[in-house]
Amino acid sequence: MIRGWCPGALQPMESGDGWVVRIRPPGGRLDAAQAQAIADAAQTHGNGVIELTGRANLQLRGVTPATYAPLIAALRPHGLIDPDIATETRRNILVTPFADAAADALAADLAAALAASDLALPAKFGFAVDTGPAPVLTRDPADIRIEAGPTLRADGMDRAAPYHGPQDALALARWFLDQGGAPDGRGRMAALTARVQPPGATLPAPRPAAPAQPGPHPEGLLVALEFGQITPDTLRRLGRLAPLRLTPWRMLLVEGVRHLPALEGLILDPRDxxxxxxxxxxxxxxxxxxxxxxxxxxxxxxxxxxxxxxxxxxxxxxxxxxxxxxxxxxxxxxxxxxxxxxxxxxxxxxxxxxxxxxxxxx
Ligand code: SF4
Structure with missing residues (x-):
């Protein structure tokens, strides 16, 4: 059965072990209070399972009709819940975990512009903010990519256009809709650009970086999670140690640290x-x-x-x-x-x- 949509925090999806509630932390970051709130919510209102998804979201499993409202109420004060379903759906932005302050600001501007827009994009349509020297998210799902320069690239193309601000990303999303990229409300950019290409894409796309591995990086320590799962206790304790950045690679970046105490479920060896x-x-x-x-x-x-x-x-x-x-x-x-x-x-x-x-x- 293909549902054609992904669960969100405001659109839980029924599964075999209860409802799945997917949280999109703004900017792909978690501070200590947010990590604690998610860990507590998973234990109190779900079955304790927390999963990092291939779009760098965190999903809680085993939520019930009775525990759903208290769960949302517990997460809302921490800035983890959007005001409505349309805003949540549009705010589908992957941010490089190696983001600097400029990339964080760019992602925040894009999120604000999407929230204020009236774009009716397909549920799986997403954006990537990937402005490091070499892009790290090219193997991950996104329809519109903002990369070094900054430049703007429609997925599936090897040429990009200069990026001046979020209005450019929204214009490219409108072009996608106007070209019939989403008949019946479904569709992806790469399928459209295989047939027709957006105007103004004259710059060569930057060469992608090699896939990131667990271990030390200039921004902190990248730790892998088996099947993307993390226990509430490990999430809580990691969050107390340092700010966390989420990746779509079943890994978390623990900012600014070189070493970690032994915590259940963390994989530090790239050969594991x-x-x-x-x-x-x-x-x-x-x-x-x-x-x-x-x-x-x-x-x-x-x-x-x-x-x-x-x-x-x-x-x-x-x-x-x-x-x-x-x-x-x-x-x-x-x-x-x-x-x-x-x-x-x-x-x-x-x-x-x-x-x-x-x-x-x-
Ligand atoms: S979670 Fe696994 S079993 Fe369930 S629909 Fe997806 S692939 Fe099939």
Whole structure:
């Protein structure tokens, strides 16, 4: 089942383990009070599961109709809840975790302009503020990208235009709508720019940076989370140590620190095989899941070559990694399909595998 929208804080989505509530921290940052509020809310009003998503949002699981209103009331004083659904939907902005003050200001200006606009963009339509010397978000989902210069680039293009302010990003979003980029309210920029290109894009796009790895960076320490999950206690304690920046890479940047105390669930070693695993919640947390995914991925981790990614998907939708992986196992009613160098719904090399066969096959 394809719903065509993502959950938000104001639009919870029903799942197998209750409602999913997704929070978009402004600017992709959390201070100590915000981290504490989210950790407390997950324990008090959800089932304690906190997940960092592929769009650098934090989602709480296991919320119920009875606990939803108190959860929103607890988060609102911390600036984590938008005034209405339309504003929340439009404020779909990925910000580089290595942002400097200028990038933070640019992202804040863009958020304010989107809030004041009347753009009716598709629910998944998003922006990336990625103005470092080399962009770090080019592999992550965004339709309009603001990169070094600053320049403005429609996703799918290798040329960009000069960026003078948020009015330019909004004009490009309007161009997308005017060109019929979202028939029936759905559509993505890359599909449109494959057919028609926006005017004024004459500058070469900057070359992307190599994928970021856990470990020290000039801005702080990048720590990875298995399947993007973090316990409330670890989030609370990390937030007390330093401000946090969210990434779409299942990693948090702990600002300005070089070392951390041992905290449950944090991965600091870039060679840790858990960094190479991708898996959605699967069954029973997701009602569409045909099998449990994460225990299987964990069990298979030692068999995965050091430079390969294993994606275990509870169904062909592939929410846990909506792109190609070296190896993908997709659960079906008949067993697991094995896809090489593809996505969860791509043609399988082997079909209907029993879990006992998988170690030998891999
Ligand atoms: S891919 Fe996973 S999370 Fe997405 S619908 Fe299928 S089972 Fe559910």
């Amino acid at each position: 095989p858990r960094n190479r695993l991708r898996a959605c919640p699967g069954a029973p947390a997701c009602p569409q899941g045909r099998a449990a995914t994460r225990p299987l991925a964990r069990a298979l981790a030692p068999l995965i070559p050091p430079d390969a990614v294993l994606h275990v998907s509870g169904c062909a939708k592939g929410c846990g990694w909506p792109r190609a992986a070296d190896l993908t196992l997709t659960a079906t009613p008949e067993g697991f399909d094995l896809i090489r160098h593809g996505r969860a719904h791509d043609p399988a090399a082997l079909r209907g595998l029993h879990p006992d066969q998988l170690p030998k096959v891999l």
